[in-house]
Amino acid sequence: MNKFKEKIKILTCDDIRRILYRLTHQILEKDPDPQKLVLIGIQTRGVYLAKRIQQIIEELEKIKVPLGILDITLYRDDLTTIGHNPIVKETIIGFDLTDKVVVLVDDVLFTGRTVRAALDEIMDFGRPKRVELLVLVDRGYRELPIRADFVGKNIPTSNKELVEVRLKEIDRKDEVILLQEEDRIPKTEDREEAI
């Protein structure tokens, strides 16, 4: 792993809170019938973001939309070539996806490969009416034709940079940091961590 140093704080705790409220309003604006709505968070930080959105929807609409947890490891396109076993985490989708509007939640949208894997996995659980993508940060550099429906913040980055989303639930505080690589050009294996 190459060394990265903190370059700039992109989002503060308050920014993240406001963004999540805005994104939730956008979801509800687009899909006014929350009965059909389900949230699926991509492990790990997408899950916490989805949980927060679930709470905001409950606060605004007095309805608790179902929340699923998705681990995309087994659907990665680089699984047999990366040279080490990525740890498989829990997937819990305890409801039927048929005819539901799925809002897929992740922290950073980068190459789009994670989302491709997530879409494939979701289809193995059923046939949703529609799948929408929500991300806290879109940093560009797509390698697949994928775009987000709800974006917290667009951040133009260079490929020597890394966007790190930190959330209270696991990182003790809420913030989004842009990291700058210290010396070398990232090798392929470093970038996989971020897909």
Added chain:
Amino acid sequence: MKEWTKQHILGIKDLSRDEIELVLSQAQAFKEISQREVKKVPALRGKTVLNLFFENSTRTRTSFELAAKRLSADVINFSSSTSSLSKGESAVDTVKTLNAYHPDIMVVRSVSSACLYDFDKYTQASIVNAGDGQNEHPTQALLDMFTVKEIKGTLEGLNVLIVGDIRHSRVARSNIFAFHKFSSQTTVCAPPTFIPYEFDKLGGVEVSYDLDEVIGKADVIIMLRIQQERQNSSFFPTIREYVDKFALTGARLAKIKKDCIVLHPGPVNWDVEISSAIKDKVHPLILKQVENGLAIRMACLYLVGTNKR
């Protein structure tokens, strides 16, 4: 998080405590896949798993086969009774021949003990031991541990009682190694002829010849299968005597700890190892073991199958 580095899974003896915990945690994640609408993930797509069974087995083979299929691998089954082995080809030649198909994983059950340690000379594939003679049966021990952990929440500080044909049992050996790594105390209980004399000297293993004496302190009881074909040999006088002294009966079940669990690697000889009168009480968990076995084998195939060398 720890990383998996092993190319093969040959025995519990070779695995560290961390590695065992990793398999168990991965199996937990894999268990969910079997409850999906589409019970398949693309993790081992394009990989070939060869089930090479030099000794007959239906359950273990089926479990490995299904595990591989749920991971999208291609599976070839090769068993001694239907293959060229019955035409006199040697085991090594068979491995060499099958290696020509470039399998990624060979799941091997063999008649002779510990012979798998040599097999990597003849193949590039990862080797997973599905039971080798009287040596080890690592996936069975792993699924036993998984089941124990699922119910007990821990693998540490337990009193594990293994009853039955210890001498011929690779399941017993693997479980003894496994529980020892988690500082659990293992007691083996059987007629003296079923207990190898070295076991007295083995650290961490207690030997008992009286089931009634030790049954009350066990947290986990593993009943082993009595191979009926051995009943005419000199290992024990009659089945009736064995049942009288070592079978799990209603009366003995009444003596066990309230939270003690009873496992059996299957298939059970009802009224030999376990009385059929208590079938309702013990069978559900034994069937649960079968379900957990699938998750464990998926985890093992995933770990060796995606470990690039």
